[in-house]
Amino acid sequence: MENEFDKEKQQDAVNDFKERMNEFKEEDVKSTAQDGELKFKRLWESIPKPLLDLWDDIKELISLLKDFASKRYTDIPLKSIIAIGAAVAYFVSPFDIIPDAIPIIGYLDDALVLKFAMDLIVDDLIQYKAWKAEKREED
Numbered sequence: 745m746e747n748e749f750d751k752e753k754q755q756d757a758v759n760d761f762k763e764r765m766n767e768f769k770e771e772d773v774k775s776t777a778q779d780g781e782l783k784f785k786r787l788w789e790s791i792p793k794p795l796l797d798l799w800d801d802i803k804e805l806i807s808l809l810k811d812f813a814s815k816r817y818t819d820i821p822l823k824s825i826i827a828i829g830a831a832v833a834y835f836v837s838p839f840d841i842i843p844d845a846i847p848i849i850g851y852l853d854d855a856l857v858l859k860f861a862m863d864l865i866v867d868d869l870i871q872y873k874a875w876k877a878e879k880r881e882e883d
Contacts, residue, residue, distance in 0.1 A: 749842065749849055749852040749853070749856075753841050753842065753853065754853075754856055756841045757834075757840065757841040757842075757853040757856050757857055758856070758857070758860055760834065760840065760841060760857075761830055761831060761834055761857045761860060761861070762830075764830035764833055764834055765826050765827060765830040767830075768826045768829045768830045768833065770822065770825065770826075772829055772833070773809050773812055773813045773825060773829055774809075774810075774813035776809060776829045776832050776833050776836070777806055777809035777810040777813055777832070779832075779833075779836040780802075780805070780806040780809065780832040780835060780836055781806050781810070782836075783835065783836045784802060784803060784806060792844075792848075792850070792851040793848060793851075794848070794849075794851040794852045794854070794855040795851050795854065795855055795858075797855075798855055798858050798859060798862075801858070801862055801869075802832075802835065802858060804869065804872070804873065805828050805831065805832055805858070805861075805862070805869075806832060807876070808820070808828060808869070808872050809825070809828060809829060809832060811872075811876075812825055817872060817875060817876075819871065819875070820868050820871070820872065821868065824864070824865040824868040827861045827864045827865050828861060828865060830861065831857050831858050831860070831861030831862075832858075834853075834854065834857045834858075835854045835857070835858060840853055840854065840857075841853040
């Protein structure tokens with residue numbers, strides 16, 4: 745049996761993510777953060793295996809979107825916000841390359857897209873985490 749998440753499907757997921765990046769607008773940030781937070785909370789009880797290693801990073805990406813939308817954190821290039829927003833939008837969308845309803849493999853494409861986006865914005869994510877830690881110390 746052929747691998748359910750072969751190279752072609754992986755490329756399709758990345759291409760879908762890139763299309764979402766082209767369509768993602770700054771005004772989509774707040775609603776995408778809210779949708780991401782809802783899905784994150786819904787999955788909390790039974791985190792899908794493909795997302796386990798990324799779970800804390802997904803939480804950080806959603807937090808970053810929320811802080812950007814509320815103007816608490818704006819020291820990040822818009823292209824990074826677009827990459828994060830498009831990845832989170834892919835994560836929450838029921839319409840992606842492998843439907844989430846398919847047990848185990850349904851989140852492989854989500855994990856791939858989230859990892860791909862994090863690789864694009866790794867330095868910005870590090871800066872955000874440092875800013876967040878600094879804010880906690882101030883409080």
